[in-house]
Amino acid sequence: MIIRQFFIPGISHSSYLVGGTGSCLIIDPSRDTDQYLIAAREEGMKIVGILETHLHADFISGHLDIAEKTGSPIYMPERAQALFPHVPVQRGSIITIEDIRIEVRETPGHTPEHVSYVLILQSRSDSPVAVFCGDTLFVGDVGRPDLFPGSSQELASELFTSLHKELMTLPDHCEVYPAHAAGSFCGRSLATKRTSTIGYEKIANPALAIPDRDSFVLSLTSDMPPAPDHFSRCTEVNRRGPVLLAELPDLKALSANEVRLMLESGVAEVVDIRRYDSFGGIHIPASLNIDSEANFATNAGWIVRPDINQILVGYNPKQVADAVVMMHRTGIDSITGYLSGGIQNWVQSGLKTDNVRIISVHELASLMESEPELLILDVRATIEYAGYHTPGSINIPWPDLRTRHSEIRNSGLVVVICGSGVRAGMACSILKRAGHHNVVNVAGGYIGWIAAGFNQRLT
Incomplete structure (x- = not known):
């Protein structure tokens, strides 16, 4: 058996390939799906299923893209009521590939429909060897329950049950593979370590040390960090099924005058992805500045409108292309193009500029x-x-x-x-x-x- 972890900085997302000798599953995939296809090919395996622990709020999942490319079924929590073809799973559901048995446990709390996947390597033991717990349990923290207005108290109480009645009943040696690490807004104080064990979390996770339900609920519903705007959008996008990346239009290189006309007609906005000092020196008036090197996906998801055409201004086409990938991660698909030649093209076209001292x-x-x-x-x-x-x-x-x-x-x-x-x-x-x-x-x-x-x- 092999477990490969894929980690995306910025959104601090972890996804996984779990494989036997010739077949594998992908768990909680990102929209960057080529990495899974390449990894499966490197391991000599065929992707035979995509497992989702829950409807992710902080990123757009790649489940449909992988299914389109491989023909693999998508396993989703039944309570998610997903609107695309899938295999619904609930408590007691079992998924098997080769000698790997995966048992489904319902672990609501971070979200109402959340499940965890408990892995048993049957050729070695009947004891669970790993749990893919999504956003229920992190290294050093637990999932936040406040993403659904009006339901935080109820979800926090359910999270307490999920942790103590479901996950903490697993053996101490059971490895913990969460969907996020430090830097994610899906918790409050996640550790930088990306995997753990049930036994270690029992002795070192502050949230698990809270002795009673009422204190736990109070702790998990007080002083939580703000949730970026895209958190309120991504859950529903993932439930409906994201647009396939292959169906999005190609990015256009736009002249300065093409950009000017789009701005004057009110059909587009500008996102300047350069550093703050470059932006301060000179920029297109009314541009948003979001540095592409500083947690760009989350910041863009937070303040960029997904319902209007976006035009990027960067240093070069490579930087722009990388920024587009990051924007797609948080559901910003309305990117029309980029300013060809960058800000130098704009100023040499004699167009108005602004600056920040x-x-x-x-x-x-x-x-x-x-x-x-x-x-x-x-x-x-x-x-x-x-x-x-x-x-x-x-x-x-x-x-x-x-x-x-x-x-x-x-x-x-x-x-x-x-x-x-x-x-x-x-x-x-x-x-x-x-x-x-x-x-x-x-x-x-x-x-x-x-x-x-x-x-x-x-x-």
Whole structure:
């Protein structure tokens, strides 16, 4: 038997190939399906099934794409009520390939329909050797139950039962293969380690140490991090069945004037995927800035509208192509094309541009001395702001500026700061799109601020 893990940074997603000698299953696949076909070919195996633990909220699954390419059946939780051809599974369902027996356990809590797949290698033992637990149990954490408005209390209670009555009854040696690791918004404090065992989680997972149901529910429904916008879309897309990637239109290289006409007619928006410093120097007016090297898939899923044509501006076609793959992961399929020749093509066409002034942490320190009424906008998460911040600053997490930008005064300088400058770059682009033009970004953010020795100016 072989188990191969596939990990995607950014969305921190783990999927798996489980195989015998000539056949294999794919569990919780991403939309990047070629990797599974290549792996199966390398192992000399045929893909004979696709297993989904639940309707994923944080990414678009590749189950239909793999089924289209291989003819393999898709196994889905019966309670998911999926609208595409599939084999429904529930408690007691059994899937067998060669000498591998997979038993289905219902483990609701993160989502109502969640199941886990318990693997038994029958040629070795009748004892479970591994569990593919999706987002029920992580290394060092458990799945969040608050993604369904009005159901978090009930789901948290169900999660307590799923963990203690289903997963923790497995033998200590049973290996744990979750669908996410640190960096995912599907939990609160996932470990960077990507696999574990039931026994180790029993002694080292803080959520499992909570002794009673009421305390567990309170813990899992309090102070959860915000969920990105695409979480409210991906579940339903995965239930209906995503559009096959092969059916999406090819990406077009657009001239500056083609982009201008689309923007003027209101049928498209621009996403600038360059670094915040490049974006600050010069960009197309009203562009959103999302650095393609900084958790791009999640950030794009959070603020990019999937219902309007999107035009990308990047450094080169390779960067654009990579960004398109990442956007597809979180359900942004409305990408019309990219600006051929990048921003240089735009400026050489004599078209209007905008910019964001960027200052150093030393300039910020001087401004704080000379302008006591200076508005410093901290766009980090609330929990980060509570840890430390510059005195007198206000905190609005960067995605919230889409609806809370009116809380920012529209006169006087607004200094935007985050941890490094990346989130502040996104925040500045949101503010400029909303009509706040006197904004500056602090290069290096609090990392640079602390490195420069200004720690004493934090509270």
